[in-house]
Structures are given as C-alpha cells and as structure tokens.
Amino acid sequence: MNASITPITMPKFGLAMTEGKLAGWMVRPGSRVKAGDDLADIETSKITNAYESPAAGILRQVASDGETLPVGALIGVLAEDDVSDADIDAFIARFAAEFATDEADGQEAAPAEPTVIDVKGRALRVLDLGHGDAPPILLIHGFGGDLTNWMFNHAALADGRRVVAFDLPGHGGSAKDVGDGSPAFFAGVAIDLLDHLGIGKAHLVAHSLGGAVALALAWQAPDRVASLALIAPAGLGPEINMDFINGFITADRQKTIQPVLGYLVHDKSLIGRKMADDILRYKRLDGAVSALMQIAATCFPDGRQADDLRPVLERGGIRALILWGEDDEILPVRQSGGLPPAVTIDILPGVGHMPQMERAADINRTIGTFVAQ
Amino acid sequence: MSKKSFRQAINEALRQEMRRDPRVIVMGEDVAGGHGGTSGTVDAWGGVLGVTKGLLTEFGEDRVLDTPITEASYIGAAAGAAATGLRPVAELMFVDFVGCCLDQIMNQAAKFRYMFGGKARTPLVIRAMFGAGFNAAAQHSQALYPLFTHIPGLKVVVPSSPYEAKGLLIEAIRDDDPVIFLEHKVMYDDEEEVPDEAYTIPFGEANLTREGDDLTIVAFGRMVKLANEAADRLERQGISCTVIDPRTTSPLDTDTILDCVADTGRLVIVDESSPRCNMAADISALVAEYAFDALKGPIRRVMPPHTPVPFASVLENLYLPSVEKIEAAVKAAMGHRVPEIA
Numbered sequence: 001m002n003a004s005i006t007p008i009t010m011p012k013f014g015l016a017m018t019e020g021k022l023a024g025w026m027v028r029p030g031s032r033v034k035a036g037d038d039l040a041d042i043e044t045s046k047i048t049n050a051y052e053s054p055a056a057g058i059l060r061q062v063a064s065d066g067e068t069l070p071v072g073a074l075i076g077v078l079a080e081d082d083v084s085d086a087d088i089d090a091f092i093a094r095f096a097a098e099f100a101t102d103e104a105d106g107q108e109a110a111p112a113e114p115t116v117i118d119v120k121g122r123a124l125r126v127l128d129l130g131h132g133d134a135p136p137i138l139l140i141h142g143f144g145g146d147l148t149n150w151m152f153n154h155a156a157l158a159d160g161r162r163v164v165a166f167d168l169p170g171h172g173g174s175a176k177d178v179g180d181g182s183p184a185f186f187a188g189v190a191i192d193l194l195d196h197l198g199i200g201k202a203h204l205v206a207h208s209l210g211g212a213v214a215l216a217l218a219w220q221a222p223d224r225v226a227s228l229a230l231i232a233p234a235g236l237g238p239e240i241n242m243d244f245i246n247g248f249i250t251a252d253r254q255k256t257i258q259p260v261l262g263y264l265v266h267d268k269s270l271i272g273r274k275m276a277d278d279i280l281r282y283k284r285l286d287g288a289v290s291a292l293m294q295i296a297a298t299c300f301p302d303g304r305q306a307d308d309l310r311p312v313l314e315r316g317g318i319r320a321l322i323l324w325g326e327d328d329e330i331l332p333v334r335q336s337g338g339l340p341p342a343v344t345i346d347i348l349p350g351v352g353h354m355p356q357m358e359r360a361a362d363i364n365r366t367i368g369t370f371v372a373q
Numbered sequence: 374m375s376k377k378s379f380r381q382a383i384n385e386a387l388r389q390e391m392r393r394d395p396r397v398i399v400m401g402e403d404v405a406g407g408h409g410g411t412s413g414t415v416d417a418w419g420g421v422l423g424v425t426k427g428l429l430t431e432f433g434e435d436r437v438l439d440t441p442i443t444e445a446s447y448i449g450a451a452a453g454a455a456a457t458g459l460r461p462v463a464e465l466m467f468v469d470f471v472g473c474c475l476d477q478i479m480n481q482a483a484k485f486r487y488m489f490g491g492k493a494r495t496p497l498v499i500r501a502m503f504g505a506g507f508n509a510a511a512q513h514s515q516a517l518y519p520l521f522t523h524i525p526g527l528k529v530v531v532p533s534s535p536y537e538a539k540g541l542l543i544e545a546i547r548d549d550d551p552v553i554f555l556e557h558k559v560m561y562d563d564e565e566e567v568p569d570e571a572y573t574i575p576f577g578e579a580n581l582t583r584e585g586d587d588l589t590i591v592a593f594g595r596m597v598k599l600a601n602e603a604a605d606r607l608e609r610q611g612i613s614c615t616v617i618d619p620r621t622t623s624p625l626d627t628d629t630i631l632d633c634v635a636d637t638g639r640l641v642i643v644d645e646s647s648p649r650c651n652m653a654a655d656i657s658a659l660v661a662e663y664a665f666d667a668l669k670g671p672i673r674r675v676m677p678p679h680t681p682v683p684f685a686s687v688l689e690n691l692y693l694p695s696v697e698k699i700e701a702a703v704k705a706a707m708g709h710r711v712p713e714i715a
Contacts, residue, residue, distance in 0.1 A: 068608070116374075173374060173568075176570075252575055253575060253578050254578065255628075273581060273584060281572075284540060284572040284573050285568060285570045285571070285572045286570055286571040286572060286573075
C-alpha cells in the first residue's frame with residue numbers, strides 16, 4: 001500500500017450497523033481537508049451522522065451520493081498532489097480486492113449483543129464491552145432512552161477499557177418496575193449492577209436524567225465513583241421542557257412522536273422514522289408508559305425538577321466534567337452555570353440535548369481524555 | 374426477547390391475555406385439539422395447525438371451548454358472549470368457512486354498537502387463517518380480507534410477521550369492537566425477534582418496512598415479505614422503494630399511503646385477494662382521487678387472476694403474486710419496458 005494514500009471507509013456507528021448509505025458528501029472532490037473536518041453524512045437505519053476526516057489531504061471520492069455500502073468498504077481516499085492518478089487507481093483496485101477477500105473470509109466478528117441478566121431479582125439489559133487495566137466506565141442513559149443512546153460512543157470508549165451500558169429499570173429491555181422513580185432509586189440499582197459485575201469503582205458517563213442518577217450515586221457511594229462525565233445532566237436546575245416529557249409519555253404513533261423527538265436534537269433531520277419506530281416499540285410494551293409516568297411524577301412534579309443535586313458537585317472530592325449543547329431544548333444550558341471552578345464545563349455550540357449523538361467524535365475524544373487523566 | 378415463530382407469537386399473545394384478564398376465552402373447532410370423542414388425548418394438536426396448543430391444559434375447559442362443527446352456532450355464541458361481558462377469541466379455522474356464519478358477523482356483531490346507540494360493546498375477536506400456497510384448494514385458500522373490510526363495524530387485521538402478529542392480536546383482544554384477525558397459513562413457521570412481554574400495536578397506523586425515493590409499494594400480510602424481497606433486488610439495480618404494510622385494512626391508514634405516494638410519485642399495490650373490489654382497487658381509487666397530481670405514471674397492481682385458487686401446485690404458484698412479478702411491476706411503473714411474466 002502507498003503510505004501517502006489514506007483510505008476512507010464506511011464507518012461503523014454502533015454495534016448493529018453492518019452497512020451505511022452515503023447520504024451526501026460535504027466536501028467536493030479535489031478539495032483539501034484537515035483531520036476532523038466533516039467529510040460526508042452517513043445514514044444508518046437509525047440515524048444520520050457526520051463522518052469526520054481521519055487525516056489531512058486532498059479528497060478523491062470513490063462512492064457516490066446515495067450509495068449503500070458495507071461497513072469497511074472504501075468510500076474515498078485522501079492523497080497529496082504528488083500522488084499520481086494511476087497510483088490512486090491501483091490503490092483503489094488493491095483495496096477493493098482485499099476487502100472482498102476479507103468479507104468472503106467472514107473476518108468481521110459477530111457484533112456483541114446485549115444480554116438480560118438478573119441483578120438482585122431485577123432483569124437488566126446490559127452490554128458489556130472491552131477490557132483493560134483502566135477503571136471501567138458505566139454509561140447511564142436518560143429519561144425514555146436505553147443503551148443504544150450510546151451507539152456512537154460505546155465501542156469508541158471501550159478501546160483498552162471495560163465499558164458497560166445498561167437499560168435503566170422501566171426502559172428498553174429491562175424490567176419495568178421503577179420503584180418510586182427517583183434518581184436515588186436508580187442509583188441504588190446501578191450500585192447493585194456494579195456489585196454484580198464485580199466493579200469496585202467506575203467512571204460514570206451519564207446523560208440527562210442519567211446525570212441525576214450518577215450524581216445521586218456519587219452522593220450515596222462516593223468511593224464507587226472514579227469520575228463524573230455528565231452530558232446535559234438533570235439535577236442542576238429546576239427547569240425542564242415538560243412538552244417533551246408529557247409528549248414522550250402520551251405519543252403512540254409516528255405522527256405524534258416525531259415532533260416530540262425533534263426537541264432532542266439541534267438538527268431535526270436526524271430524527272428518522274426508524275428511530276421513532278424503535279421508541280414506539282419500547283413504549284408499547286406493557287408497563288413502559290406507566291413506568292415513565294411514575295418517573296415523571298417523582299422527578300418532575302408540577303413541571304419542575306424536584307431533585308437539586310448541586311451539593312454533590314459542591315462537596316467536591318470527585319473529578320467532574322460537564323458537557324452541554326448550547327441549543328439544548330430539554331434542559332437549558334444555563335443550568336451549567338454557578339458550579340465550583342473545579343468542575344470542567346464544555347459548552348458545544350450548534351448542538352441540542354444529545355451531544356453524544358450529534359457530536360459523537362468530539363464527545364468521545366473529550367471523555368476519552370478526561371477518564372484517562 | 375427471543376426468536377419466535379408466527380405460530381408461537383400468536384400463542385403467546387393468547388396466553389398472556391388469558392393470564393391478564395379472566396374474561397378472555399378461546400373457542401372454536403379443535404382449539405383444544407384431540408379432546409373429546411373416545412381418543413382420550415387432551416390437547417394433542419392445539420388446533421389444526423397447533424396455534425392454541427397448551428391453552429387447554431393451562432386454562433381448562435371453562436375457558437378453552439372445543440365446539441362442534443357448526444360455525445353458525447359458535448360464532449353467534451361468541452358474539453353474544455362478547456355483548457354480555459366476556460372477551461371471546463373465536464377461531465374460524467379457515468376463513469373460507471365464513472360462508473356458514475356471515476349473518477352472525479355482518480348483521481349481528483358488527484351492528485350491535487351502532488344499533489344500540491353506543492350502549493353495547495362487542496369485544497369479539499375472530500381469528501382465521503387465510504391465503505394460498507398451502508395446496509389447500511379453492512375452498513380453503515382464499516384471501517377474504519376485502520369481504521370483511523367492506524362491512525362497517527368490523528376492524529380487520531392482516532399481520533405480516535411474528536412481531537406484528539403478537540402486538541396486533543393483543544390490541545385486538547383489548548379492543549371493544551369486533552375484530553377479524555387473519556393469519557396467513559404459509560407464515561406459521563416464519564421467525565423473528567419478538568419481545569417476551571405483552572405489547573400492543575395500534576390499529577390504523579401503517580408500518581413502513583423500508584423507505585425509498587423512487588416508488589411506493591403497498592402490500593398486505595405475506596405479500597409484505599415478498600415486497601421486501603423484491604425491493605432488496607431492486608435496490609441493487611438502483612431503484613429504491615418504500616414498502617408500506619397497512620397492518621389493518623379497516624381502519625386503513627390512508628394518510629401514510631397518500632404521503633408516501635406524494636413523496637415518490639409512483640405506486641405498486643400487492644394484494645393476494647381476488648382482483649375485483651379488493652384492497653388494490655380501493656387504494657388505487659383513493660390515490661387517483663387524492664394524489665393524482667403526484668403520480669408520475671400509472672398505478673400498477675400485482676394480484677391473482679379472477680379465478681378460484683387452483684389446487685395443483687404449479688397452477689397455484691402461477692396464480693399467486695411472486696417476488697418476480699412484483700419486481701416486474703415496479704420496473705413497469707418506473708417506465709421500463711419489461712417482458713410480461715405469465
């Protein structure tokens with residue numbers, strides 16, 4: 001292979017992704033790009049996401065807009081001016097031949113699947129990836145979410161480290177009993193899960209209501225928490241968009257759920273029918289809606305957040321990072337204000353309530369660096 | 374969550390609803406399978422195709438009623454039981470047998486709520502298997518969903534997969550109106566991931582099994598699977614299709630069909646029922662009336678000929694819509710000239 005030619009391949013967003021559609025190039029052929037520039041929009045069955053350039057160079061496109069290709073297939077190459085067209089064509093031909101051989105050999109390992117485990121009599125759906133000496137990460141999703149909220153992050157963070165995601169009680173494939181529905185209750189379940197998995201101390205990476213759960217866990221059992229990386233966390237202010245909460249609870253069809261899901265993201269075109277379908281499938285399970293109602297009644301009575309968990313961060317002693325989309329329509333970004341100076345705050349412009357999906361690469365980089373410190 | 378067959382999904386829906394609600398009962402010919410007579414074998418079959426197996430042993434003879442071969446009597450009894458407080462699931466076995474009990478369905482169950490000024494509820498489900506491809510001949514192979522769809526007061530469900538079947542059957546049992554639930558008999562061994570928990574799928578909301586830009590395919594029941602296979606092949610040839618599974622023919626999600634036609638401008642309808650006055654005719658009329666300006670070319674329909682279902686398997690295959698016929702119809706709708714498939 002020619003070292004001055006960098007292949008750009010169909011990325012793997014999340015474990016279930018086997019192929020992606022090149023929804024559109026954002027860079028014209030012949031343009032110079034830097035590492036980290038957005039190259040193209042890649043559409044999966046769940047969501048569309050921007051793919052960032054892995055290196056610098058001049059782009060030569062291989063695949064066209066609208067093409068659907070397997071993960072790992074060549075979609076373009078980066079090269080410098082001095083590389084001849086013939087060299088690039090030879091590179092593309094060699095890559096295609098080797099990729100076809102790899103595919104035929106079935107080298108792609110079967111993706112890890114979540115499993116349902118019994119934790120103190122409670123069924124929890126868990127996805128446990130990676131291993132290494134570094135302290136593990138526990139991923140905690142938010143209200144109405146599930147472990148697939150981390151589809152763009154889980155595998156990336158699990159490079160040389162164990163990373164566990166699970167469905168909170170009442171969510172996804174976990175049992176639907178939510179106790180009193182409070183962050184403290186969910187924190188207790190998360191501690192049970194850490195015990196069950198033999199994890200003494202974990203970095204907590206948590207989103208939205210999961211952020212309040214992580215804060216409650218840090219309050220209950222500070223010795224179990226290596227650090228807190230909180231994405232748009234609940235528990236830091238009273239306001240919450242109840243149009244989202246109530247709409248999410250009551251919507252039972254595509255037409256009613258899609259506008260509600262629009263609150264989650266800055267770029268509304270990210271919300272696809274398949275994503276809405278997955279949420280409707282979960283919501284149609286017996287007990288799912290009443291679990292959500294119980295959580296909302298406990299966490300957001302009278303349309304405001306009941307739990308003020310700022311004291312956890314004010315007490316200090318645990319390293320904390322807070323990431324927040326500037327255009328968050330569920331929990332306003334101003335709730336990240338007034339925290340102790342030891343807490344690192346990172347505000348992301350042009351991002352809504354789901355930075356881990358809307359800016360996956362940035363979030364993975366920031367959290368990866370934070371937990372490695 | 375685990376892989377379950379269409380048969381298991383339906384069995385699980387019945388079992389979970391019978392556990393949840395003591396008013397739910399099952400009745401029909403052979404639903405207890407092998408009970409009665411002098412055989413001494415209890416629940417040996419669980420219905421002619423094994424769908425109700427295990428229900429008799431779990432719920433007993435008070436709630437799983439083996440009936441005589443008299444559709445008129447037990448369908449009528451089920452309608453009456455529904456009107457007076459139970460939630461019966463009556464099995465008609467082959468939908469073709471509706472000829473023996475149409476009055477009970479059409480003039481009684483379907484009319485109670487309306488004619489009693491909304492004071493009567495008829496939470497009745499009639500399950501039946503339908504469709505060709507099983508070499509069951511002309512009296513046991515019809516796709517009669519348009520017949521029921523034509524009758525106001527009935528809801529009509531045509532599930533296309535195990536996941537769909539379980540959620541739609543639980544919805545049917547919890548619904549307060551008479552629901553006709555039609556299972557394609559060739560699909561009983563089809564498998565897919567189905568949640569272990571009970572769940573519902575609302576009536577009147579179509580499911581898009583795939584989204585494409587060039588053409589919309591509407592298909593029902595087993596035809597959804599064939600339409601998806603055809604769409605896979607067409608995708609590789611550069612034609613991208615949306616596939617709509619309406620799930621219920623009554624109520625029909627006309628909004629989704631019209632929206633998709635507005636987006637794609639082309640329409641193919643795949644309907645296993647006989648061509649006169651079927652769903653394909655109904656949807657063609659709907660689109661011609663409300664989305665004519667969006668159409669870039671004629672609507673194409675993939676349907677059997679207007680004949681009884683043949684018994685001989687070569688003729689039965691010829692009779693049925695197929696992946697190849699759908700593929701050809703899509704290409705024709707796209708304006709390609711293609712040889713006609715006999």
